[in-house]
Amino acid sequence: MQINNDKLDLEQRVSYIASNTSADKGKEDGFDEVKTPGELEDGAIVSGGALNLYSREAFALFCQYGSIGIIYGMIPQLMYPLFNNYLNMEGYQTASYNVLVTTGWSFKVFWGMLSDCVPIFGYRRKSWMIIGWILTFICLAVMTFVPLGAPYCDARLTDCTIPIANYTKEEVAKYFNLDASNRGSLFIMLSLFVSIGYVVADCAADAMVVEYAQREPEAIRGRIQTAIYTVRTLTSILAQIVVAFFLNGPEYGGSFNWAVGPNVPYAICLIPCVLVIFTTIFLQVEPHTKKLGFGQWCVQFWELLQKRVMWQICAYRFIANTFQTIGATPTSPIAYRWAGVEPLNDSLSGVIGNLIFSGILIVVGKYGLNWNWRYTIAAGTLGVIVVDSFVTLMTVWAVVRNQWFYTGVALADNVPAGVQFIVSTYCAVEIADVGNEGATYGLVTTVSNLASPFASVLYKYVDSYFAVSQKDIMRDDHQVRLEVTYCFLISYICKCCSLIWLFLLPPQKAPMQELKRRGGKSKLAGALLIILFFCAIAFSLTSNIMAIFPSTKCYRIAGGKGTVNGTCPT
Template sequence: MQKNHDKLDLEERVSYIASNTSFDKNKGEGFEEVKTPGELEDGAITSGGALNLFSREAFALFCQYGAIGIIYGMIPQLMYPLFNNYLNMEGYQTASYNVLVTTGWSFKVFWGMLSDCVPIFGYRRKSWMIIGWVITLICLAIMTFVPLGAPYCDARLTDCTRPITNFTKEEVAKYFNEDASNRGSLFIMLSLFVSIGYVIADCAADAMVVQYAQREPQAIRGRIQTAIYTVRTLTSILAQIVVAFFLNGPEYGGSFGWAVGPNVPYAICLVPCVLVIFSTIFLQVEPNTKKLSFGQWCAQFWGLLQKRVMWQICAYRFIANTFQAIGATPTTPVASKWARVEPLNDSLSGVIGNLIFSGVLIVVGKYGLNWNWRYTIAAGTLGVVVVDSFVTFMTVWNVVRNQWFYTGVALADNVPGGIRFIISTYCAVEIADVGNEGATYGLVTTINNLASPVASVIYKYVDSYFAVSQKDIARDDHHVRLEVTYCFLISYACKCCSLIWLFLLPPQKTQMQELKRRGGTSKFAGGLLIFLFFCAIAFSLTSNIMAIYPSTKCYRIAGGKGTVNGTCPK
């Protein structure tokens, strides 16, 4: 089923809300002396007073998150209308796109380390914000001015729903651009570097948010986070609306009689990128700081890795989320060719889904603080499988093929998805100590983020043995439907298997704290955690990058059908 991968796992963002600011610039041990909230007026963690949300400093922060919201709301959302419909890339290639455009979040620990330990011209945050936005600007500029080429099949000229085998050679040469899918490789790689750029800036901005949040009295603490996430969510929704209405022409699989060119979305993203660079230079306020000892940072981080509570939760999150993230490569082709989902519907469902997801977070945060984590995650996971499988199989077997049914019923996925997410943030909070908040949040959420690309590699490899390519889906015969069903059954079985690992997760906060106090340490487990972390990054990036290049995309490790005498079969 078409998933809204444009939805940023909010936990990735929250992870650096606790990031990096526990390191101070000038204390003898490299860390600021931390006082308990009761030692400061109104329960504030640090002195300085709450930030005025109408001040210059607040406006500069809002600019950061406004730009992030537009770009992150736009780039992943282009997968369906642009890369699937316009360029006709295979399902395993669009699955790689979804992973690669969020790859920057898998390196949050490193971006945070740079922001903490490597000030440039005396600035730990502003300098890295500018560096990140400059990287983003360069990549967006290239994608704005380099032509993407003609669509694979222009629906303004012919019926693109017919299989290409039903056209004569002359008609194929006239109406089809069979090289279209190869044109997407450059844009996918540039989108990867766009994600790296703005995540670097985001990590530095989140660290500043922590500093402001710790100055707030206990009664209103969280106000600044609420404000920046409101800005980010609103601008993200605006970006999704742009995709919905501007990329809904026939060439993008939509019903409108007009649409903008394929480079226009990148030009739109370029505007806030330019503006935020100027706001960072002229509006962002940050005092000069001294360089933090890298050795001190490493010593604290290594100590954290050895704690059982750390590596056990990381193990749970990586293994369970790998099973949970096992998808099916025919997801996107089924949406476009069988459910006839238009870009307008796809984007609007993403907007509504974001609103539902946010509402779930508020409800669980207010009423579900003491729910049993294991039972709640199990209920949420099974809920996803029941809802998703019903809609998917009704569509696959042509019982109901309607884009509103396909996308509308699937919005219910946001309910159990929101429950699973908010509980995972509770876990990260319980693990963190004063002085290592950034390292704790960064590592836990990075391990979680790596589960998605590893899962992508696994299910692309498995699904490569089934007849579920774009051409197969277009045939829509009994054999193809059966092959697609197998792919989705494997996906749902893996999601259910993710519940097996719940024994690694303490059922509630009390048990988590008990594990933290008495769990002990292990140098071997800490070292193994580091080793597997780098292995997962290397493996997932290599496989997903191979999937988007013509010379390597047919290898099974990249999700293709394999090679014959070293060449890719047609």
């Protein structure tokens, strides 16, 4: 297993480091004294020694991220076979689904805050892990037993590639379920709460990761983040394989002559929920902690928000990621209508994509802990744009329309995504102070995650002025192809613009620590960070929820074509 090989390699370099699972025992409040890096062994931020990746507490931590990986790999992956093909929801609606099922990540700072200063039964982390997993279990149980209904078009009975206008009224009533797209709303909203549940657990686990990472010497700091996110990515592959082989029947747009019901994937996700609750209770290691006063925590966190290192990194993560994640709404429709991507191939490409993502994490964790972050991100981004644009335009203009050729787009995107993701976690560890690990890690990664729904609002609004709906894609004429091309060109230009903001990102850990010590403070910048954070969350969440309801989905802010006489047309 690659993680174990990494561990042995790192231990050879720092053989004197041992895991100290009881480093916090005997401390009155459970917090280590903050020391300047360099005062401890080889630049560690706090004392305690690096975590042994074979220890019981490491195994329990891996269980958290393994369970998250399965659910995080399953729920978003249902977008194409279930919501795009089975329910025939529009491209802007499926784009909203992708955002909403990951919306819980946008509130990580709040869950991290609770984990920092509201211990339950003396535990800051374990209790919130259990609460999060119970919420996830309840929502998944509801989706398991509430029927989703018949598909929009039952491909087992008729040819669903023929426009519905060519059918008689009797045939439409027999072969089509015109209410199918509206029935997806309940499941999308429950999926939103599923994401909130497991993200609550994830935030408590993230806070533990920060504590462990700050105990690592500078030369290997980042090892534990690389390990846990590699576990999360690899376990998500199991979920994608389930979608690939179980949801590839004709009703899902696939080629198999059989498939499971649309509720089965949710039932499968219940299994890790149960298992991780038990491992959290019986295996997770955490010393008892006294409650940190909320007022005291607020003062401490406000001091951190004012520091230049905090607001500068947050500004970079939000602005750069907003440009980087500007996509195109016709992505899913052209995959189904033009490239003929089956759920099996879509899921298998996701599996390969996650393997690439894991590979990037392992390479950066083993060889690139001291690489220049700016150069690495720039090289990955430009390389992917070249590959992505070539594949997409060849498909749009019917030069090559092959499902395996088209799904290569998703594979290339994993290169810069992996680099930017792991770099953001490295930044959070360098910034965090003892006592606010959860909120700091949550804020830095939340700002990064929040860019995705905000970008989704922007590109859905812009793309709503182009003829790229499901019906337009089925026409497949020159004008439609031209309008789809415009949507993708706008996306690529924005991705290139994301590199303009690299000057805000320090090139490595040492410059980051220097910026933290000597960067100064600004109350105005801290206040603006808070205000813009709340505004972005409110705006993004509202617009994406509007996109999934029939009465509001046509508004341009939701990605629709606009109202008719003040209302959405049927």
